[in-house]
Amino acid sequence: MISALMPNYNRADICFEHGQGAYLFDETRRRYLDFGAGIATSSLGHGHPHLVRAIAEQAAKVIHVSNLYRVKQAERLAARYVAASFADSVFFCNSGAEANEGLVKAMRKTQADEGHPERTRVICFEGAFHGRTLAMISATGNPKYLAGFGEPVPGFDHVPLNDIAAVRAAITPQTAGILVEPIQGEGGIRAVNPGFLQALRDLCDEHGLLLGFDEVQTGMGRTGKLFAHEWHGVTPDVLSSAKGIGGGFPMAAVLGTERVAKALVPGSHGTTYGGGPLACAAGNAVLDVILADGFLDQLTATAAFLRAGLEALVVAHPAVFTEVRGMGLLLGLKCTPPNGEVQAAALTHGLLTVAAGDNVLRLAPPLIIGQAECEEALALLGEVAAQLAAQAGAAAK
Ligand SMILES: *Cc1c(COP(=O)(O)O)cnc(C)c1O
Numbered sequence: 001m002i003s004a005l006m007p008n009y010n011r012a013d014i015c016f017e018h019g020q021g022a023y024l025f026d027e028t029r030r031r032y033l034d035f036g037a038g039i040a041t042s043s044l045g046h047g048h049p050h051l052v053r054a055i056a057e058q059a060a061k062v063i064h065v066s067n068l069y070r071v072k073q074a075e076r077l078a079a080r081y082v083a084a085s086f087a088d089s090v091f092f093c094n095s096g097a098e099a100n101e102g103l104v105k106a107m108r109k110t111q112a113d114e115g116h117p118e119r120t121r122v123i124c125f126e127g128a129f130h131g132r133t134l135a136m137i138s139a140t141g142n143p144k145y146l147a148g149f150g151e152p153v154p155g156f157d158h159v160p161l162n163d164i165a166a167v168r169a170a171i172t173p174q175t176a177g178i179l180v181e182p183i184q185g186e187g188g189i190r191a192v193n194p195g196f197l198q199a200l201r202d203l204c205d206e207h208g209l210l211l212g213f214d215e216v217q218t219g220m221g222r223t224g225k226l227f228a229h230e231w232h233g234v235t236p237d238v239l240s241s242a243k244g245i246g247g248g249f250p251m252a253a254v255l256g257t258e259r260v261a262k263a264l265v266p267g268s269h270g271t272t273y274g275g276g277p278l279a280c281a282a283g284n285a286v287l288d289v290i291l292a293d294g295f296l297d298q299l300t301a302t303a304a305f306l307r308a309g310l311e312a313l314v315v316a317h318p319a320v321f322t323e324v325r326g327m328g329l330l331l332g333l334k335c336t337p338p339n340g341e342v343q344a345a346a347l348t349h350g351l352l353t354v355a356a357g358d359n360v361l362r363l364a365p366p367l368i369i370g371q372a373e374c375e376e377a378l379a380l381l382g383e384v385a386a387q388l389a390a391q392a393g394a395a396a397k
Pocket residue numbers: 094095096097098100129130131132181185186214215216217218242243
């Protein structure tokens with residue numbers, strides 16, 4: 001008989017009962033070091049007092065009022081994003097896929113308002129991940145996610161990442177914009193080359209196209225800047241944010257320049273839960289921490305320490321790990337054994353990680369970790385690598 005919970009996930013047979021900082025505890029009180037952060041989402045770790053208090057206090061006052069009324073927490077949060085980023089205006093919603101839907105709608109509507117209703121297509125990249133709605137599996141383009149769901153939603157073209165000639169060749173009179181992740185997360189921690197985002201910006205400006213960044217995974221401080229594109233000195237017209245934005249509370253945002261944001265007039269787009277008092281209380285609490293003086297500098301120093309340790313791990317265990325990828329606290333280890341086996345072995349050693357595409361083991365710890373947690377993770381990964389190398393050696397005999 002089918003389980004009461006729909007069987008759409010491959011879950012590990014483990015159930016966490018509570019968390020503290022970078023640690024999760026299962027029902028037997030066994031401790032796990034969480035270097036997955038619920039897929040780069042629990043940005044402040046578990047049980048962060050400032051976040052917990054903000055959510056509890058707001059929940060006691062009022063949880064939901066709808067967007068029929070002003071929401072002061074949302075107004076404040078939007079103003080803080082505008083002050084801290086390229087954006088002039090912000091729309092709040094509830095998930096990464098929903099933010100990307102809003103981003104694509106904003107691109108199309110902007111083009112239509114500017115006299116180009118025929119410009120509806122968006123150029124996306126091979127290896128991308130933009131979410132699971134019907135339109136976003138089409139934007140993602142991965143046959144694995146499209147299989148069985150019939151005709152893909154039209155309007156998305158795919159080209160190889162970092163191939164600017166291919167992007168140029170894909171532009172047609174129907175192109176509205178380009179959507180790119182500064183680092184492909186699900187795709188295997190694959191970063192854009194230096195200069196690629198600038199080249200996309202130039203192409204967009206040349207052809208009147210809109211540049212969209214999917215920073216659902218790379219944003220909210222994960223790479224050491226509020227948004228990863230800041231490392232490239234290039235700004236988009238529109239950006240999607242989610243995952244870390246609420247510290248685990250479901251929330252997402254579309255950030256836009258005035259050119260794009262003004263297309264979303266009343267009635268053109270909406271969402272019942274989006275930008276509610278409770279989600280925005282969480283969002284404001286997360287920003288309090290991430291934007292605090294020195295927090296991102298500290299993160300960058302911790303990340304450099306972790307990365308150096310991972311590079312050493314590759315040197316020490318070349319039969320298991322072959323490459324370190326990524327930036328800040330969004331890191332990947334390219335594996336020789338299947339990454340699922342490495343992930344499972346790490347779990348038995350008490351370390352939580354996340355598999356990604358291209359046989360990469362993803363490390364996306366809470367942003368609040370320090371050197372001690374990195375040292376522990378590196379030691380555990382060393383044990384995992386030694387065990388897997390020994391198993392491979394035994395199997396070869
Ligand atoms: C996770 C992710 C999404 C989808 O977010 P959901 O909240 O699962 O809808 C979209 N884009 C990127 C880059 C992601 O990492």
